[in-house]
Amino acid sequence: xxxxxxxxxxxxxxxxxxxxxxxxxxxxxxYIPFYQLRPMHVSAALFWIIGGATSCLLFFKKEVSxxxxxxxxxxxxFINLWMITVVVIFLFYSFKKFGGREYWEFPPFLCLPxxxxxxxxxxxxxxxxxxxxxxxxxxxxxxAGICFFLFTFLEQNLxxxxxxxxxxxxxxxxxxxxxxxxxxxxNQIIYGCSLFLMVTLTGExxxxxxxxxxxxxxxxxxxxxxxxxxxxxxxxxxxxxRDVAYGISMTEWLFFIKMLQSFKxxxxxxxxxxxxxxxxxxxxxxxxxxxxxxxALLMSIPAINRYTHGTHVTVAHAMGTTIGINTMILMxxxxxxxxxxxxxxxxxxxxxxGYYISQASLVVFWVSLIIAxxxxxxxxxxxxxxxxxxxxxxxxxxxxxxxxxxxxxxxxFLLMLKTYFKALRKA
Amino acid sequence: xxxxxxxxxxFLIFYxxxxxxxxxxxxxxxxxxxxxMLFSIAIYKNGxxxxxxxxxxxxxxxxxxxxxxxxxxxHQLFGLGGYLGPDLTNSVTExxxxxxxxxVQYGTARMPNFKLKEQEADEVIEFLAWVxxxxxxxxxxxxxxxxxxxxxxxx
Numbered sequence: 137x138x139x140x141x142x143x144x145x146x147x148x149x150x151x152x153x154x155x156x157x158x159x160x161x162x163x164x165x166x167y168i169p170f171y172q173l174r175p176m177h178v179s180a181a182l183f184w185i186i187g188g189a190t191s192c193l194l195f196f197k198k199e200v201s202x203x204x205x206x207x208x209x210x211x212x213x214f215i216n217l218w219m220i221t222v223v224v225i226f227l228f229y230s231f232k233k234f235g236g237r238e239y240w241e242f243p244p245f246l247c248l249p250x251x252x253x254x255x256x257x258x259x260x261x262x263x264x265x266x267x268x269x270x271x272x273x274x275x276x277x278x279x280a281g282i283c284f285f286l287f288t289f290l291e292q293n294l295x296x297x298x299x300x301x302x303x304x305x306x307x308x309x310x311x312x313x314x315x316x317x318x319x320x321x322x323n324q325i326i327y328g329c330s331l332f333l334m335v336t337l338t339g340e341x342x343x344x345x346x347x348x349x350x351x352x353x354x355x356x357x358x359x360x361x362x363x364x365x366x367x368x369x370x371x372x373x374x375x376x377x378r379d380v381a382y383g384i385s386m387t388e389w390l391f392f393i394k395m396l397q398s399f400k401x402x403x404x405x406x407x408x409x410x411x412x413x414x415x416x417x418x419x420x421x422x423x424x425x426x427x428x429x430x431x432a433l434l435m436s437i438p439a440i441n442r443y444t445h446g447t448h449v450t451v452a453h454a455m456g457t458t459i460g461i462n463t464m465i466l467m468x469x470x471x472x473x474x475x476x477x478x479x480x481x482x483x484x485x486x487x488x489x490g491y492y493i494s495q496a497s498l499v500v501f502w503v504s505l506i507i508a509x510x511x512x513x514x515x516x517x518x519x520x521x522x523x524x525x526x527x528x529x530x531x532x533x534x535x536x537x538x539x540x541x542x543x544x545x546x547x548x549f550l551l552m553l554k555t556y557f558k559a560l561r562k563a
Numbered sequence: 564x565x566x567x568x569x570x571x572x573x574f575l576i577f578y579x580x581x582x583x584x585x586x587x588x589x590x591x592x593x594x595x596x597x598x599x600m601l602f603s604i605a606i607y608k609n610g611x612x613x614x615x616x617x618x619x620x621x622x623x624x625x626x627x628x629x630x631x632x633x634x635x636x637x638h639q640l641f642g643l644g645g646y647l648g649p650d651l652t653n654s655v656t657e658x659x660x661x662x663x664x665x666x667v668q669y670g671t672a673r674m675p676n677f678k679l680k681e682q683e684a685d686e687v688i689e690f691l692a693w694v695x696x697x698x699x700x701x702x703x704x705x706x707x708x709x710x711x712x713x714x715x716x717x718x
Binding site (some may be wrong): 162165169175236237238241276300301302303304305306308309312357358369370374382447490517518524 | 588626631643645674714
């Protein structure tokens with residue numbers, strides 16, 4: 137867990153540096169160029185999300201399977217191999233050695249230890265799964281997430297087979313198919329943690345057993361499998377591919393309606409648990425789900441996607457979900473595991489301050505990305521003959537706002553993590 | 564009994580998986596997974612419009628350089644990639660190979676000089692020309708239908 141939290145700090149730190157180097161590449165090219173900082177930022181984010189989700193999963197699985205606290209060999213293999221590989225990846229980045237593709241820019245052979253590590257996690261999980269007395273929804277979500285991550289990770293590496301590189305279009309479609317579904321797979325693990333926490337906090341086991349909950353689980357699985365096409369709407373692909381993605385993505389309106397319906401219920405629940413830090417993060421994640429779902433629904437309409445694709449609106453969606461939803465749920469899960477709520481008021485005050493600073497800066501961060509993306513999207517159609525630098529002049533103003541809000545975001549998280557690391561030392 | 568009888572461990576694990584997958588919920592999950600697999604195979608085989616020509620070894624070498632130098636961090640192809648530099652999908656048509664080669668080989672104030680050999684720069688340009696031949700990056704307004712969807716043609 138400590139390693140995952142270090143990855144979170146690395147994500148925010150490299151992200152802030154990358155945004156400054158984006159605005160002033162002439163200066164940063166002399167020391168640490170953007171093309172080196174971006175993979176450091178993106179890979180750190182991936183390893184924070186995946187590492188954070190799996191470390192929470194390994195803790196919660198002991199509660200559902202009544203396993204002892206001692207780590208199994210498979211767990212130790214997963215944790216150690218994963219951490220060593222991540223360190224090696226950053227060493228390669230520091231020597232400007234790349235070779236992979238977007239999000240996985242490190243030399244592809246390093247995917248092999250990550251794969252072995254993941255298989256070890258699967259062994260550890262299914263051993264616990266066999267011991268589980270029953271399978272509430274969160275166990276389903278974790279199982280689905282773990283299995284689909286394996287599939288998408290393998291699919292992500294299919295490009296090593298020459299047949300997949302016979303056409304650039306085939307390659308790019310398969311790449312974004314796997315990337316899109318992979319996000320869904322770790323979302324299943326993280327949302328499973330969120331559900332587990334809600335059951336534990338409220339003491340209502342029925343939340344994870346209702347028909348409606350299972351219905352929405354299967355709807356989310358369907359979206360994970362078939363709703364990734366918005367990444368490649370503008371790639372010359374077979375029309376049926378776009379039709380399937382567009383059709384399935386519109387089922388997300390049901391999530392939207394469900395959120396509006398349960399608004400009052402959530403408000404009542406909030407009054408009861410608002411003093412808990414764990415619950416605060418879960419509520420923040422809910423709010424960010426609402427905003428990001430709205431954005432995702434709009435981006436899933438091809439006619440709108442035509443303007444937003446390849447702009448910072450896509451980044452707003454990616455960062456909004458990664459920080460606003462996934463990170464908030466992981467912060468909630470970790471505060472529960474590390475018993476942050478039981479710490480002294482003095483320590484918890486840091487978390488409260490950090491929480492409010494990070495939420496406020498994330499709002500500015502997210503909105504500035506949307507405005508920047510909207511400007512880029514409209515200008516590239518309205519002024520098709522101007523140079524890229526001219527196109528970006530008004531956009532860059534908003535990217536400056538983004539950079540400064542990113543620095544405050546880092547500050548907010550550092551304040552919170554100060555207490556988390558203290559709790560970790562105690563644990 | 565399930566966890567303690569080590570002699571029949573393998574059979575019991577199989578039995579546990581089998582009974583799990585015969586539950587109603589598991590059936591839905593299994594059907595969805597099968598559909599997903601079929602969908603994946605269909606995409607691998609027929610997801611893209613056919614390429615005009617297969618990549619030569621020169622194009623493949625250029626593609627490798629593109630990844631080794633992490634060009635995707637700053638540039639996009641079909642709107643996928645970074646935001647620091649322009650989308651290069653149709654750069655060969657729009658700017659021409661000689662113009663692009665100068666940038667690739669020497670960089671600019673904003674783009675670092677990767678010190679590519681002449682052959683490597685040529686290979687990257689061949690790769691970009693190959694990408695260019697596969698389609699247009701921007702969707703024309705007339706392709707958008709009343710449903711909000713659009714259909715794209717092979718270039």
